[in-house]
Amino acid sequence: MQYYDTGFLQVLFVLLLMAFILFNIQRARGGKQLFIRRIPGLSAIDEAIGRSTEMGRPVLMVPGLSGLDPVGIQAVKIFGYITRTAARFATPIRLLLANAPLYSVATEMIRDVYQTEGVPERFDPQSVRFVTDRQFAFAAGVAGLIYRERVAAAFLMGDWYAESLIVAESANAVGAIQVAASTITTQTPFLIAACDYVMIGDEFYAASAYLSREPVLVGSLVGQDWAKLAIASVIVLFSLFGSVEKRFVQQTAEWVQEPGKAGEYRPIPARMKNNDELTPLRFFFPRKPGPIDPPRQKRETAPTGGDS
Amino acid sequence: MNLEHPTYVFIKMTAGVLATVGLYSVLYRETKLYRFFEHMFLGLAAGWSLTAIWTDTLKDQWWGQMVGKIDEQTGAMKEPAVWPWAFVVPMAFMAYLIFSRKHNWISRIPLGLLIGLGAGQTFLNWFNLYGPQMADSVKTIIPTTFSSLTVPPPVNGQPDPNVYLSQAINNLIFVATLLCVLSYFIFCTEFKSRFLKGMSTAGRLVLMVGFGAIFGSTVMTRFALFIDRMYFVWIEWLWRSVLHLS
């Protein structure tokens, strides 16, 4: 992160968002009771598993193309809660993945769920499967499994791209209840059209807090709310400030920075400010400082061999 | 004979057509034909991943750094060998212990390291990714002139810095929409006032408008892909290659 001009404010802003989250986690750990609104789609989990149990058909869980990142791990965490219920009723599960490192983490986490529930013998290592890391081959493989095993419930959560419709429609074709949540915003409309229940946006991240009521997760969710309010405040305040500035303050100097030199304001005849000259925008686009003073010395020999 | 030879091109196209028919058969139902091509597709994908992982990633990113490079003409060293890259092997081996009943916990070490690195990158990149989006959401919502409702055509090609009434209204709608949708994603407060409840409900409805717009603009590109495929099967293969019609 660059510290020149107003650049350090950006670091402070991200730190502030992180502080909101950590502060509220601490607050929740201290026993503070926090409220979470109902999240449509999550109430369907028990219904979907119940149906699978009655029909003796598997529950399918797919995190799309998610990798070993916050999205992928969040998806597997939600699948862990679903598996917990499935494990109690001995309902078979299928967790299909497109990323080998996430597959490793998922295998461990799902195995843990069966152990915690006291039924380790019910864990079938082949119920968690790596399919392929190629997008459409993955879609073909998941669709094939849906048809062959006639899954009764399909949970599609994580980074879903164009393949989402292939999987969601295949699940619909075999009469499965589909609960979906895509972090890829351009795919959410297709999931809304194709699935029975869809969690929108960061309802995906709120799901684990809602399901588990773990203080860490609930506190984090409150912190996330604060962070969203901070973003909203920045946009509203900056919009108001910028609007007033544009309406009432004129530009009387122009910022000029020639390559390799320090920038400076040069006086100009008063005129209306352009949008990129408004003060709030400096927060987002800090100015580059002038050349390094005093300049650095050169090394004696030029390095080769890259960065190793 | 090279890869452009008409006989070979025809064989290759026929293979593509068979694959098209085989995979499209799932639209009717999951048949043995689909299952055959699905498994072939998965096998080819796994094989290709195992090939590309070496040729595209490990060969240069890992092996090339570990053993260095020699100029083949002169035999002189181009890049020195950095032997500590060899530590990646036992590190990766730890992940493979996931299949051990007794020592599977060890796999969490390399995976934890990857998770940590990924998490760190999230903090580092956060503002670079979302800062520009926040900047673009800061709008001027007070008109600077009431001389015209809409933006007049540019004079001498010069951009007009004024904010006209229609622009200010649009900007206000933009900011209001953003706030309504953000309020829908507030999870830990029960909205008691009718205003806030209304904002949240409006947020969900306006999200549907946004989703509809994405849906509408994507449909055409998806149909273009389908038309492209049909062109391949009917025109390029059947019409030109099989029936030899122009």
Next chain:
Amino acid sequence: MIPVAQAAQPLSFWQAEPGSTRMWLLILAAVVVGFLVVAALLRAPTRARPVIVSTVTFLGGLYFVLHFLWPTAQDYSPDEVPRNAVEGFSFWLQGTLPSVTAFAQSLGAMLLGIGIYSLLSIHLGRLLKRQKDWFFSLVFTLSMAAMILFGYWDWISRLTPEGARAAAETPSVFPHFAKDLLFGGLFINMDAVMFSIIAFFIFSAAYRAFRIRSVESTILLGTALIVMLGLMGGVVVSQDSLLNSIAQPGESVIVDSLRLPTIRSWIQDNLQSPSIRAMEFGLAIGGLAMALRLWLSIEKGVSH
């Protein structure tokens, strides 16, 4: 991390002459030491295990957190000498970044084998036990083996300039035609087939959503229809000719506002863009919170 290499300077401790005996011995030693560490870790007491995992996770994240927080040296150049300790550390961070990124990519890439093992254990098991659908497992295994064989064979054959020229001018049945048929003829085509199949599913999903007739699905499909019509050249031209009979473009604000492309772009600029952006802010914050919990190992079930 490893220091920057100097061509004209003697090799550092971390470097060796390519292809030299010293290099192979050091590589071997590194592997052996690495495995000894693994062997030592196998004996770690149960209580220490979560601590080890959490520490490694924390250190991994710390590297990028330092990148985030440490003042970045302006106009970094590896052939310059840092002026002070703060700049020196920033130089180290910037100099090691490509290596750390390559390390993470290499480690991640090596884990593909875990996934392939999962696939093979299912398919070979089915094949050897002659279980239901064993034939399809055979198809899978043979396709995979063929792709690996011809993929590598083709790649190796092109490593030298003469080999690359021969592959382009006089390719042989094995591996060049075989690899091209498997990759270009089948794999790439199958990819395109699955992508194009979405057109059917869009239609069926939209039809189902249309039948639900809720307020939300009506708004979604109504907007989709307007935007879609605004993108259809034929429809736009027909509507334009109709509206032009009332007023030419630029003559009437009201008539111009009724033109489909205008409505479409207004919806996209003023409703789609802010609503989707607000949703992305939420996702970004959710991701940030999850990353924070993972880094500090306070997310249950992941590191312990």
